[in-house]
Amino acid sequence: MKLITSARNEQLKHVSKLLSHGKARRAHGQTVLEGVHLLQACLQAGVRPIQVYVPEHKRCAGEAGALLAKLPEHCVTPVAAGVLSRISGLAQAEEVLTLIDIPAPPARPRQGDCVVLDCVQDPGNVGTIMRSAAAAGVQKLVLGQGCADAWAPKVLRAGMGAHFLLDVSECVDLAQWCAGYGGSIWATALSATNGRNLYDTDLTRPAAWVFGNEGGGVSAGLLARATGCVNIPMAGATESLNVAMAATICLFEQMRQRL
Known part of the structure; x- marks a missing residue:
């Protein structure tokens, strides 16, 4: 796994656009989950992340490390300390960021709750x-x-x-x-x-x-x-x-x- 050391990295620039602009999310059909809880919910629902970006020091530690261990190695990208804080809106910005495909629109309900x-x-x-x-x-x-x-x-x-x-x-x-x-x-x-x-x-x-x-x-x-x-x-x-x-x-x- 290659370590990302700069917020100017092309992958993180793409993630940043998805976080900031609805137009980018619609164009690519993708969005970004911020934090461990949303990654956990995603995995429990059977949704396969495209990529998970994680601060290097959290990759094998704690709750994040336990979740990431369930993913193929190529889906996990370590990021140097402080880099994700430049693109995330979280107060605790040293959290995982998970790139996923937005689910295809369902058939609109005609009956039921x-x-x-x-x-x-x-x-x-x-x-x-x-x-x-x-x-x-x-x-x-x-x-x-x-x-x-x-x-x-x-x-x-x-x-x-x-x-x-x-x-x-x-x-x-x-x-x-x-x-x-x-x-x-x-x-x-x-x-x-x-x-x-x-x-x-x-x-x-x-x-x-x-x-x-x-x-x-x-x-x-x-x-x-x-x-x-x-x-x-x-x-x-x-x-x-x-x-x-x-x-x-x-x-x-x-x-x-x-x-």
Whole structure:
């Protein structure tokens, strides 16, 4: 294994572009996982990394060393101390960086449980919703146009490995998709006059949940296509919840009703 000693190395320049630019990720069909936890999730899901870049002193040590021992030698590239910190956004930048192919887009769901995101732009929110969906047993995620890139580094970090448990469809025309979906569609909306209490709503049947933009909520066009609007009861003068928190509450209430 040849040691990389400079961030100007062509391989690391490619990794840096993938970390920084969605256009590069789309052009190459690749992304980068930052940290040992995401490498572990990747391997547990049966995904074969293209290449793993690891600080030289960690190659045979600790958790990273145990994971890397499972990979063919040609898939592991040691990097001199301090080099990866120049391209990674992690606070503890001396972590492994794993280059993978972005999975091929799945068939878009026509029925069954799914989560639909309408212009949710914050990477942390998208990743957290993905993590909550996986934990609540919902395996299909539909991202409309204008959402954060599902395979961006910040989304991957917030998802904590949920990406490998979900079927993720991106850049979907949501109005068109809703017209072809065969189940109930629930939307969360504070302003809906016909909104129903989450805890009084029957969520035992398969359904799609639509969660909207951080500032504007679910678009009027999608609200009109929804089976119903659901409100989360809140005490006091609280006006709203973060979209990721709202999604988590709704999905776990759905799971609770089905247990």
